Amino acid sequence: MTLATSAAQETPERTERPTAVITGIGVAAPNGLGTEQWWQATLSGASGIGPVVDYDASRYPSRLVGRIAGFDAAEHIPGRLLPQTDRVTRLALVAGAEALSDADADPAELAGQDGYGEYGCGVVTSNATGGFEFTHREIRKLWTQGPQQVSVYESFAWFYAVNTGQLSIRHKLRGPSGVLVSEQAGGLDAIGQSRRTLRQGVKLSLTGGMDSSLDPWGLVSHLASGRLSRSDDPATAYLPFDTRAAGQVPGEGGAMLVLEEETAARARGARVYGEIAGYAATFSPRPGSGRPPGLERAARLALADSGLPVEAVDVVFADAAGLPVADDEEAAALRSLFGPYGVPVTAPKTLTGRLYGGGAPLDVAAALLALRDGVIPPTAGIDRPVPEHRLDLVRGAPRDAPLRTALVLARGHGGFNAAVVVRSARAA
Amino acid sequence: MTITLNDLVRVLTECAGADEDVALTAQKLDVPFTDLGYDSLALLETAALMKQRFGATLTDEDVTEIETPREFLDRVNHAAAQAA
Structure with a gap:
């Protein structure tokens, strides 16, 4: 019996499991597009919460949202992807590209390297509300102009899994992939599932989550939950653990993270932010x-x-x-x-x-x-x-x-x- | 009235977006759509808009069989002539 096997017997679980480390971060948040911009805003207390400005929400009982201002998708996304993507997918593509760039990882290139292969990189994301704005527009066409006018891209642009799919296509993330839908818990479930894929031999997994559903129909849907604050003061509308707590403000955005098997990450010289330890x-x-x-x-x-x-x-x-x-x-x-x-x-x-x-x-x-x-x-x-x-x-x-x-x-x-x-x- | 390459480019761009790297020009009439970066959904969408604009109905089977811009124009003009 070798030393390695006796060590394995002492701690069987730990030795079977690859260490999962985060090597890249991409952020699209109401108070900052891009990781460092958002982090500085977060430390300085700059808020992204404000009144709805894209349409008249004066008759809505809740009128505050966390909206990403000034996001021009055409600046970030190839023209071919614009007609087939909802705002949420565009945000996911921007944050996903930032995360991979931050990790200095190109999955298409890694696929050709030892230990990776075509299926060595995957993508697992979380989404809770699908492509709301896109669907709002297309369903209105269905009712007012008939089915022939509805975009064929509605077939997938609405779907929870669409961010994962578009990221997979764009970055050649062809390994085990998926989407987790469990409302606000989903982002952690996606990271957990992403970590599981490393145990199946995946070396790199793009993970995280993105949501955007602040169009008129989306906001109405959030209202139906009964959990939204009715305050008009952005500074005090969402006050968890405060005696004045009276509801939530819906926001849009999220973060994408590059999760890697630690040995592979170190081997390619990646900078490591930290470990998903549990x-x-x-x-x-x-x-x-x-x-x-x-x-x-x-x-x-x-x-x-x-x-x-x-x-x-x-x-x-x-x-x-x-x-x-x-x-x-x-x-x-x-x-x-x-x-x-x-x-x-x-x-x-x-x-x-x-x-x-x-x-x-x-x-x-x-x-x-x-x-x-x-x-x-x-x-x-x-x-x-x-x-x-x-x-x-x-x-x-x-x-x-x-x-x-x-x-x-x-x-x-x-x-x-x-x-x-x-x-x-x-x-x- | 003949549906021209310019008409096709306009509708295709409207339906499936622009890509400066793979612009569709007269030199590319026989380049497969897949090589130009347009998938079957892009063609279905384009066919739907062609019907709205020009009254030319392509069936789903037509769209599945069409491989190049020249074939698209041939079929859609044939359909427009039949509709007229």
Whole structure:
């Protein structure tokens, strides 16, 4: 028996699993298009939330959105792709290209290299609302002008999987790919699935999530959830963990991340932001069942998956629903995990609104850059934290801190919970 | 009235977008659409708009069989003549 096999017997799970590291980040957020622009806005507290300006929303009960201003798709996307893509797919293509460029990775080129092959690179993304604006336009044509006038591209431009498909085609990401649809938890589920594909032999997987559904029909659909804030003040409309919490602001955007098997990433000299050290997902029981919600369990399972103790967590990026009951539940989970005021908690999504499938990958991007820069980005607008929550909320200004490990939490409407543990890269 | 290459280029661009790298010119009448970067959906969309603009109906089978811009123009002009 060799040394290698006896080592494997001592820690069978860890040795079978490739280490998954993030080597590239691309961001499309209401407060910044492009990673560094968004990160600076996030640290300085610059908000992307404002009134609807693309159409008259004065008769809507909720009129604030986190919209990416000044996004001109033609500046970024080949002309051939414009007629067949919704805004969400254009944003995904822009962020995906930024992430791959940031990772200095060209999948078409990698396919020709040892250990990769044609199916060595894949793409797994999250999306919760499909191609709303495109579909709005085409369905209106259907009703007013007849089926012959509907674009043939409606057949896929609406679809949750379309971002994954277009990214796959554009960057020759032909390995195991997919889409995860679990509302705001989906972004973490996509990263978890992406990491799973590395265990199947994939070397590089583009992951993350993107959503955009702020056109008139999209906003009406969000209204139907009953969870939107009715405030007209961008600074106080979305206030998770605050005594004034009264709903959410819908936003658009997200982040794309390049996930790589660590050995392959190091071999090609990639810069490593950090490791996706743990992931787990749970479902909450239906309301009224008397059983506890599943968020804490997801966090504990993700930590167990990472092999790290609870005490290792230096910062939590909270789901931060902005709804009193859901905030109470998350605060209770955090107290149970870490004790009262036991860990710094933040929610930079207060500057963007909730981005659905794109929200959690943006939080993972924030966690990676927080680890890189040794700084926790603040939660915006929270002046009156709920005293009973007993959370160490980072608010007002960024907080400098040596950071090694971050826990990112996400919940999706319908009972989805997911958690990811992000860990600083080991020295190369 | 004859549907010309210019008409085809205009409709194709409207339906499937422009690409300066692979512009469709008279020299490329016999280059397959796939080599020009237009897939079957782009041709279906173009056929639908041709019907609206010129009243020329191409069947889905027509569109599946058409491989080059010259074939497209031949078939769509034939269909327009029949409709007239």
